Amino acid sequence: xxxxxxxxxxxxxxxxxxxxxxxxxxxxxxxxxxxxxxxxxxxxxxxxxxxxxxxxxxxxxxxxxxxxxxxxxxxxxxxxxxxxxx
Numbered sequence: 001x002x003x004x005x006x007x008x009x010x011x012x013x014x015x016x017x018x019x020x021x022x023x024x025x026x027x028x029x030x031x032x033x034x035x036x037x038x039x040x041x042x043x044x045x046x047x048x049x050x051x052x053x054x055x056x057x058x059x060x061x062x063x064x065x066x067x068x069x070x071x072x073x074x075x076x077x078x079x080x081x082x083x084x085x086x
Contacts (some may be wrong), residue, residue, distance in 0.1 A: 022033045053063045 019037070022030055022037065024030075025033065056063045
């Protein structure tokens with residue numbers, strides 16, 4: 001949560017509080033917010049892919065094989081890059 005008590009994480013280990021709030025809602029609202037949250041997570045993965053690709057290309061690294069992977073593999077790769085994998 002941020003300083004104003006808002007749940008600011010919608011993915012990863014810090015997102016549990018947010019998803020508990022969503023799961024406590026009536027079904028119609030829960031379904032809509034769940035779908036929106038999943039879409040947000042997908043956009044976040046794509047954002048990290050684009051940023052990492054741009055940074056790698058700026059360093060002269062060929063990224064054509066790294067970022068052409070299926071999304072399930074790419075999100076793993078993005079997590080790896082975000083924590084500073086080598």
